[in-house]
Amino acid sequence: MSERIEEHPILGVQKKGKTVKFTMDGKEIEGYEGEPIAAALKAAGLMVHRYTQKEHKPRGIFCAIGRCTDCVMIVDGVPNIRTCITPLKDGMTVQTQYGVSGIPFEDQ
Amino acid sequence: MKRYDLIIVGAGPSGLSAAIEAAKKGLDVVVFDENEKPGGQLFKQIHKFFGSKEHRAKVRGFVIGQQLLDEADEAGVKVVLNATVIGLYQDKEVVVRIGEEICHYKADAVVIATGAAENMVTFPGWTLPGVIGAGAAQTMMNLHGVKPGKRILMLGSGNVGLVVSFQLLQSGCEVVALVDAAPRVGGYGVHAAKVARTGVLFYLSHTIVSAEGDECVTGVTIAEIDDKFNFIPGTEKHFDVDTICLAVGLSPMSQLLKMAGAKMEDNPKRGGQVPICDEYGRTSIPGVFVAGDVSGIEEASSAMIEGRMAGIVAAEYLGYIDDKVMETELAGLDKALDGLRQGMFAPKNRGKSIEKTEEGIDISQNLLKKGFVGDDEIERFPGVTHRKGIHPVIECTQNIPCNPCQDVCGKKCISIGDNITSLPIAVTDSECVNCGMCVASCSGQAIFLVDEDCGDGSATVTLPYEFLPLPAEGTKGIALGRNGQEVCEATVVSVKSLKAFDKTNLLTMRVPKEYAMKARFFRVKTEEAAV
Numbered sequence: 001m002s003e004r005i006e007e008h009p010i011l012g013v014q015k016k017g018k019t020v021k022f023t024m025d026g027k028e029i030e031g032y033e034g035e036p037i038a039a040a041l042k043a044a045g046l047m048v049h050r051y052t053q054k055e056h057k058p059r060g061i062f063c064a065i066g067r068c069t070d071c072v073m074i075v076d077g078v079p080n081i082r083t084c085i086t087p088l089k090d091g092m093t094v095q096t097q098y099g100v101s102g103i104p105f106e107d108q
Numbered sequence: 109m110k111r112y113d114l115i116i117v118g119a120g121p122s123g124l125s126a127a128i129e130a131a132k133k134g135l136d137v138v139v140f141d142e143n144e145k146p147g148g149q150l151f152k153q154i155h156k157f158f159g160s161k162e163h164r165a166k167v168r169g170f171v172i173g174q175q176l177l178d179e180a181d182e183a184g185v186k187v188v189l190n191a192t193v194i195g196l197y198q199d200k201e202v203v204v205r206i207g208e209e210i211c212h213y214k215a216d217a218v219v220i221a222t223g224a225a226e227n228m229v230t231f232p233g234w235t236l237p238g239v240i241g242a243g244a245a246q247t248m249m250n251l252h253g254v255k256p257g258k259r260i261l262m263l264g265s266g267n268v269g270l271v272v273s274f275q276l277l278q279s280g281c282e283v284v285a286l287v288d289a290a291p292r293v294g295g296y297g298v299h300a301a302k303v304a305r306t307g308v309l310f311y312l313s314h315t316i317v318s319a320e321g322d323e324c325v326t327g328v329t330i331a332e333i334d335d336k337f338n339f340i341p342g343t344e345k346h347f348d349v350d351t352i353c354l355a356v357g358l359s360p361m362s363q364l365l366k367m368a369g370a371k372m373e374d375n376p377k378r379g380g381q382v383p384i385c386d387e388y389g390r391t392s393i394p395g396v397f398v399a400g401d402v403s404g405i406e407e408a409s410s411a412m413i414e415g416r417m418a419g420i421v422a423a424e425y426l427g428y429i430d431d432k433v434m435e436t437e438l439a440g441l442d443k444a445l446d447g448l449r450q451g452m453f454a455p456k457n458r459g460k461s462i463e464k465t466e467e468g469i470d471i472s473q474n475l476l477k478k479g480f481v482g483d484d485e486i487e488r489f490p491g492v493t494h495r496k497g498i499h500p501v502i503e504c505t506q507n508i509p510c511n512p513c514q515d516v517c518g519k520k521c522i523s524i525g526d527n528i529t530s531l532p533i534a535v536t537d538s539e540c541v542n543c544g545m546c547v548a549s550c551s552g553q554a555i556f557l558v559d560e561d562c563g564d565g566s567a568t569v570t571l572p573y574e575f576l577p578l579p580a581e582g583t584k585g586i587a588l589g590r591n592g593q594e595v596c597e598a599t600v601v602s603v604k605s606l607k608a609f610d611k612t613n614l615l616t617m618r619v620p621k622e623y624a625m626k627a628r629f630f631r632v633k634t635e636e637a638a639v
Contacts, residue, residue: 005253007576008278008576010611011250036252039252039254042256047323057235058237060238061244062240062241062244063244064244064247064248065143065243065247070235085143085144
C-alpha cells in the first residue's frame with residue numbers, strides 16, 4: 001500500500017528526484033533524492049523516529065517544518081538530525097534514536 | 109560586517125512583498141529565511157483565494173507564490189536561504205546562522221516578517237507518532253506528495269482545519285470527523301460546506317479525551333464538553349484512526365522583536381504576543397518594521413499588502429522616497445487591505461457572535477453547528493432562486509470579502525454590487541448560458557448550475573469537483589445532500605475540465621427532479637469507490 005500520492009487533482013503528478021537507496025536501522029529502503037528523509041520514511045510506513053531519553057516514549061513527525069525536533073534521528077552517525085528538513089541522499093544511513101544514541105535502551 | 113539598507117527576516121508572502129517594494133525603490137535589500145525554499149506557507153496552499161481581482165482572488169495560493177517569486181527576481185531581491193536569524197541587537201545588528209556559521213550583518217532598517225507558529229493542545233497521548241500539526245499534513249501532502257495518514261481526525265474548525273480537511277480528501281485520505289471545542293464553526297461557512305457535503309461529520313462543542321496507541325496512534329476518543337469546557341460523561345465517541353491532525357490556531361513568532369526591545373503587548377485579537385505598531389508596521393523602534401502574521405494573525409492576502417506597506421515606509425524612512433510619494437502609494441494599499449478586512453470574519457469581529465447577515469437575513473444555524481446549510485434554510489438567501497432552464501444557485505450565505513463570481517459572469521446573472529462582502533444575488537432576468545465560469549471561479553465552491561426540470565422528470569445539477577479519478581460520463585452513483593447524507597441515485601451526464609476552470613472540474617449529474625435543490629455532491633457507488 002503506497003502512501004505516495006500518485007496523481008493529485010490540483011498538483012498533478014509531482015516531480016521527483018531520482019530514486020535512491022538508503023538504510024533504516026540496517027534495512028534498505030528506497031526514496032527520492034532531495035525529498036526530506038522523513039517523507040521517504042513516511043512513504044515507507046515508518047512512524048517512530050526516536051524514543052525520549054527519560055521516559056523512553058516514541059516520537060515521530062509532528063510539525064514537518066523543522067521547528068519541533070520531534071522527528072530527529074541519527075543520520076550517517078550524527079544524532080539530532082531533523083529528518084523533516086534534511087534532504088535524502090543516496091546511501092544514507094538512518095537510525096532510530098534512543099535518547100541521543102543509536103543503541104536501544106536495553107543494550108545501552 | 110556586511111551592511112545593507114534593509115534586512116528582511118522571512119521570505120514568506122509579507123517578507124517578499126516588502127522586499128519587492130523596497131528593491132523597486134532602489135534600496136539594497138536582503139531577505140533571510142530559515143527554510144530551504146522561499147515562499148513561506150504559500151506553496152502549500154492549493155485552494156483558490158478569496159477577495160477581488162486586486163487581491164488575486166480565484167488564483168490558487170501556490171500560483172500566487174510563484175508569481176511573487178518571479179516578481180522578486182525581477183526586482184533584483186536577494187534571498188538567502190537556510191539562514192536562521194538568531195539575533196536582532198542594538199543599532200540593527202542582525203545575527204544569522206547560515207549552515208554551521210554565525211554571520212553578523214548591519215542594516216539601516218529592518219522588516220520582521222517571521223509569520224506565525226502553530227498552537228498545540230495537549231491530551232493524553234498527544235505526543236504519540238501520528239498526532240501532527242495541520243501544517244505538517246499540508247507540508248507532507250502538498251509539497252512532498254506523501255499522504256499524512258489513511259484515516260484522520262481533524263481537531264479545529266477554523267479556516268486552517270477546514271481547508272486542510274478538504275486537502276486531505278483531495279489527497280485520497282479519509283477524514284472521519286472534524287472536531288472543535290467551540291460551539292460554532294470558526295472558519296468560513298463555504299469552506300465547511302464543501303467538506304460536509306462529502307460526508308465528513310462535524311462535532312462542535314467536542315474535544316479530544318485521549319489518543320490511543322502504544323507506538324503510534326491507533327484510535328481517538330472525543331467527548332462533548334459543557335460551557336465550562338468539562339467533559340460531559342456518556343458522550344464519548346471512539347474512532348479508529350491512524351492520524352490526528354491539530355489545527356488549533358496560530359501564534360505570532362515575535363521573539364526577535366521582543367529581543368530587540370520593541371514595545372510588546374498581549375493581544376488575543378491579534379493572536380498573542382505582538383509588537384505595538386501603527387497601521388503600516390512601524391514598531392516602537394525607529395527603522396524596525398513588521399508585516400504579516402508576526403503583528404497579528406490574518407491571512408496571506410493581507411500579509412502581502414502589509415508587506416508592501418512595510419517596504420514603502422522603510423523606503424521613506426531611509427529617504428529613498430519622500431513622504432508625498434509614500435502617502436500616495438499607501439492610500440491605494442489602504443483601500444485594498446480595508447476591502448479584505450470587511451465582513452463577518454473581519455479581525456474587528458473576532459470573537460463576536462453574529463446572528464444576521466448585513467442584509468438582515470438570519471445566519472444558518474446548521475452551518476455554524478454542523479458545517480452545512482439546512483435544506484429548510486437555504487431558500488432564504490438571495491443567491492438561491494428558481495426559474496425555468498439552467499440557472500446558477502449561489503449557496504453563499506455569509507458576508508465574506510469575495511466577488512469573482514460577479515466578475516466572471518458575462519451575462520450578469522450574478523450581482524454583488526460595490527460592497528465586496530454583500531451576498532451574491534441570482535439575477536433572475538439575465539440569461540444563463542451554462543458556461544460554468546461561476547462554478548469554477550467560486551473559491552468557496554458554493555455555486556451550482558441547476559436545471560430544476562428537464563421535462564422528463566429529471567433535473568441536472570452541475571457541481572465543482574476537485575477529486576480523482578474523474579467519473580466517466582454515464583457513471584452511476586449516489587447524490588449526497590449538503591449534509592453529506594445520501595439523497596438519491598444519480599448519473600454523471602458530463603465532466604468538463606477546461607483550462608479556464610483551473611482544475612475545478614464541472615461535474616453534471618442527473619437526479620430525479622424532486623432532488624434538484626437537495627443533491628449537491630456525487631459519490632461513485634462503493635463497488636467502484638473512488639473518493
